Amino acid sequence: MATPILMPKQGNTVEECILIAWKKKPGDEVSEGDIIAEIETDKATFELESPASGELIGTFCEEGDLVPVLTNIGVIGKKGEDIEAFRPSEDTPAEEVSVSSAPSEPSAAAPAATTATASAPVTKAEAESVPQAKTVSPRAKKLAERYGISTDAISGTGPGGRVIEADIRAYRATAPRLSSLAKELVKDGYRMPQKGTGIGGMVLSGDLGKPGIPLSNMRSIIASRMMESLQEAAQFTLNASAPAAPLLAARKEIKAQKGKPGFVDVNLNDMLMYITTLGLAESPDVNAELIDNKIYQHDDVDIAFACDTPKGLLVPVIKEAQKLSLPELATRLKTYAQEAVNGNISPDLLSGGSFTVSNLGNLGIESFTPIINAPQVAILGVCAIGLKPVKTSEGVQFVDHIGLSLTIDHQAIDGAVGARFLKKLVERISTFKLSTEISHV
Amino acid sequence: MYDLIVIGAGPGGYEAAIHAGKMKKKVILFDKKYIGGTCLNVGCIPTKTLLKSAHVYHDCKESGLYGITTSAPKFNMAKVQARKKKVITTLTQGVEGMLKRSKVKVVKAAATIIDKGIVEAEGKTYKASNILIATGSAPAVPPIKGIDSKGILDSTSALGLTKIPTSLVIIGGGVIGLEFASLFSDLGTKVTIVEMLPNIAPGIDTDVTSHLKEGLEKKKVKFNLGCAVQEVKNKTVNFKDKNGTKRSVKGEYILNATGRRPVTEGLGLENIGVNTNRGNITTSDEGKTNIPGIWACGDVTGRCLLAHAATAEGLVAVNNMFGTPTTMRYEAIPSVIYTNPEVACVGKTEAQCKDEEIEYTVSALPMAVAGRFTVENEGKFGMVKVLVGKAYGQLLGVHMIGSHCSEILQGAVTMIECEMRVKDVKDIVFPHPTVSEALKEACIHAG
Structure with a gap:
């Protein structure tokens, strides 16, 4: 009896996944648990294991297809078995939607605007409002191909900047001559240089720039989210710093406990996340989202943190962080960060944050302007520890300070509110004591 | 000033x-x-x-x-x-x-x-x-005992010889050593080459060099390849062969052609x-x-x-x-070995393509495909070998051996300098009958 291979449901909010690559091809023998395909949600990439042993007797979608979850993507069985019974019906989007050019987006089935905790997905209409690529008339395109000219470098004089035949001719009259090989490479997407180094200025293959690398699905998502955030929020950043001595002392204390039973390693970032959580629990106006001219303040601190992974930025969310002790929070942070780096974090943990922290301190950044994780209304950037002159009764002393950069959406929060929140964090940091916090529940 | x-x-x-x-x-x-x-x-x-x-x-x-x-x-x-x-x-x-x-x-x-x-x-x-x-x-004078002693020739002094040596031992099987081997073997000198590397003319296409070696062997040139010279003494070159066996060869003259x-x-x-x-x-x-x-x-x-x-x-x-700022390009520097038969090359060798992970195809034809070669070279061998890029069909390298090949090399230099594809070469008119037609045929043969 043949077994269908289902596109798995990766978390509650994921409706569709992209089939990135088949790891087996029809006719291959597979064992249960073998990796047969690689799939990607808008948040992360996953490996798909075979549900049964046998032969991969058929596949229903191609690499790059966007497939609704719980759709049959292939069949495991014995050679000769009929696979038609498993073929998804024609009206499923799997057959029609290809994501070769446009970034995918989660299905509109998740009504983000009404559930205050969900991050707003990119809607189709929004994706299309992104400025369109340059248009080229069919005649111009044909001519450009004939001459081996890339239209990238040509500014169009047709309606709406459309590249027309005359533009190609004008360009060719002044453009450098290309070697035969260079022409072939330009057709394959290599980019024209300013000038050629060959005889008489001929453009040679070595003069050409490498073809552009298309954004990965994940990169496209990051790109559109960032642009949307900057376009839709009135962002400005407040910078402050807090004495770091209490944090450094706590860190020293924790290091000393290493090896003791029940020891949990708590680093500076964990402490800052913890302090920020406590601050947010008292600041509902900062722990909030702005959606359709309404501010949704959250009772829970669902704190998100920017995580640098090999595939790009991921932002895991620790739900109800205000209920966690410092060691619990530290453990959660490490687990999520590791899963994000490994690419096996649940998509459910990648959405629904109420506030985000981005820590670039370990990279020596002194201050920066974090971009708000929309529709949240604020994001905290944690910066490096550095010496700062402080006036004391004994004169000017240099004291370790940690930098904090808070970006707020001025649509939802005024500067003073943001400043007060930042001040609160500075106070919490300067009075931080491990002994009192470690027992906090 | x-x-x-x-x-x-x-x-x-x-x-x-x-x-x-x-x-x-x-x-x-x-x-x-x-x-x-x-x-x-x-x-x-x-x-x-x-x-x-x-x-x-x-x-x-x-x-x-x-x-x-x-x-x-x-x-x-x-x-x-x-x-x-x-x-x-x-x-x-x-x-x-x-x-x-x-x-x-x-x-x-x-x-x-x-x-x-x-x-x-x-x-x-x-x-x-x-x-x-x-x-x-x-x-160059390598650190070999006795190589700088009086009477050992270098390329400069060898050019000034006033008599034809009866026998000559050449240390070095590179371009210089090979040209002198060809020169003196044509004059009847018993020539022996001792070379440290396993091949003659390093850097040249190995099909070409194996034909060159055969050509020189017909002139009675003896090759000792993979042999490290230990000492030069009393007009004798002592060396260890590739098996480590000590051997020696005596000559009226000894020529140091180990490099520059x-x-x-x-x-x-x-x-x-x-x-x-x-x-x-x-x-x-x-x-x-x-x-x-x-x-x-x-x-x-x-x-x-x-x-x-x-x-x-x-x-x-x-x-x-x-003047106008420019940069040196080494992609199409031709090289010739003026032996008899002569060798002419430009562009990449198979070894270079493999090194640089360039996929290529090979097309090699005897020069006899061009009528003029047969007319002018009774009983002689010649070969044109071209390397062509697999993806785009551009000419990567041209490697030739046989009379006249140095004079037709310039055509190949231009083709490689201009990054021509073999299908572009097909559109060029070659004079008939000339040996250069072998180059065109090799390109056509490449597809």
């Missing part, structure tokens, strides 16, 4: 000086020995002159193949040497004339750089905004801190050294030990000093 001081009047230096002179720059050229450098005096030109005489001698002996009966030819070394001198004089005068017409001041003296922009020669100092070092190379070293002694590089790498002056593709205003070209840079490469590098340097 000069615009340019050139040190070394070989094909790198004199061409650069003439080029700058034509640009109306004030140029002075120093050479401690002779105008024309190694190439004109003790390199390319005298070698080719002797080789031509050997070729004629050889053709006379083989004239029966073409239906001509003659008495036994005689090789008159004194007359051949006299002709060599005449050729050198003619060509040197030609260069001197060109230098004069370009208003380049020539000083036959050793020049030392004493500071940036300042050169001293014969107690006088000369100043210039640019100094181009083109001092070339000289035969850059000439920088007395130049004063240390006075200004010019960077070198194993004695070679380090340059950029623009011809610049690490010191602003100090440039270098040719053998002294160790980049490409060929006269025409030196010339090209010198012109690039002058263009970067005074």
